[in-house]
Amino acid sequence: MLKYMTRAGLKIVITFLAIVTLAFAATRLSGDPINYIAGQGLTQADRDLLVTYYGLDRSILEQYLAFMGSFFDGEFGLSFVERRPVSVVIAERIWPSLQLLLASTALTLALAIPLGIVAAVWRKSWVGSAVMTLAFLFYAVPNFVLAVFMILVFSYWLNWLPVVGNGTWAHFLMPTIAMSGLLIAGLTRFTRNAMLDVLGQDFIRTARAKGLAETEVILRHGLRNASITILSVIGLQVASLAAAGSVVVESIFAWPGIGELLVRSAIQRDYPVLQFGVIAVSIAVLIINAVVDLAYTWADPRIRLGEA
Template sequence: MLTFFLKRLLGLLPTLAIVAVLVFLFVHMLPGDPARLAAGQDADQQTVELVRAELGLDRSLPEQFGRYFLNMARGDVGVSIRTRRPVATEIGERFMPTLLLTLTSMAWAVAFGLVIGIVSAVYRNEWPDRLGMTLAVSGISFPAFALGMLLMQIFSVGLGWLPTVGAGSWKHYILPSLTLGAAVAAVMARFTRASFVEVLGEDFVRTARAKGLKERVVIAKHCLRNALIPVVTMMGLQFGFLLGGSIVVEAVFNWPGVGRLLVDSVNQRDYPVIQALVLMFSLEFILINLVVDLLYGLINPTIRYK
């Protein structure tokens, strides 16, 4: 397993290099002049040119890329065009609220999705199954921004129970986490049900029942571990999507996270911040997939890494 882990870590470097090239080309294709935005709309052309030279945007694309790549290799991801602060500082201040929101959303979504999926599989084609799958389809079909606005209208405007914006207390996490985790819970429920239905039809499950074991023992001891392997894969992917895809929810609730930072950076054509955030999201997905692969061996000891 250690050899497998080290090989996957070394495989990060070429992947990140390719992503860095693509992101650099993409952000320089965005319409708009970052120097004009940084200098202000009322600045004259001479001031704009001075700002462009200060930011290094007057150089050719190959020169800019070479400078960007060398700085990134030294661990320097640049300075924000918008705030003139180090990009690492900008992201560091916004990362923790996004991470906590993602963990909160993932925790309730996984628990809720697993329970609904298992119950639906055990009571297949009965009313618990129909009710659970109806909730799952509703969760997938309802857009996140619409759900967030509906929750705010009910629990904030109508009842006055919960705050709508900010991240100052645990109450601020309730509505955004429900909005962000609804689709994940729905996907987890459907995926868990499909996995459990498949495992329930296996020979070893029939053998366990023939031995006279109680149904809860068969489900918990014999089915759960075997059904969790594809579910864990889905959990890892969904966690990556939540961590990097909370932009809409953060915009609705004015959440001070990296999703909102990315939106502001795109609007202001803040190239260094955009590049750093996209690279960070790519690295997150790669590391999450690596963790999922390692979890396979813990869930099912028969899996070996060669």
């Protein structure tokens, strides 16, 4: 187990270094930031001053090292736009994003797994077909379409729900559904397939031959085994939720999270914030993957006790 965790830890460090380097390189490749910070019509002297101020006159290697160094000063540099430390700008965005992520994940799991089981067990009746049809429908709808559609119906026509902000529980409803709609559909389909796969295996017949009730067979023997494959997909899906989903959905609902911050700083060319915003999201993805990896070893004793 210790060996396994050491290896997992090492993997995280290497991945993290790669991400930081990529975030740095991507910014450098996107052109001259000074034009965006100060606009056109600068005198050459002012321009040189700014270039020196932001350290852009130094070699790429020096800039890279300085960038790496800024991890250790606790502030991660200064936002071009807000003139505040990047660490502060990002920190205040973490909690709202996390709230939305947790709510969406909880909703996804609470709906998709039972629905997937139902669709597998009653696959030949209308119940299974209905679940799969719905899942198929939602799988085809991108989250921004779902978001806009919900705003139209529930805010504009019915005037039930607020569109922007994150003050009350009512604010959570639409963003959470918009974030998780696609995932619920995807995970329902996946859970169904994983359950069908497991329910066709020999040990399920053994469980029935013991005289167990069907619910015991399905949950204790079926779901417990299917959870191994389901877990691996949840990891990928929640990670994509954290990265891509939040950017789109937070922007639409003006949710004060990291996703919205990323979009805004990209438009405003606020590179220090953008760099560390990307890194923050990447860290979130890494943490999610690590948690799923651990859960995976818990779920599958063949990994837990194997030579891993």
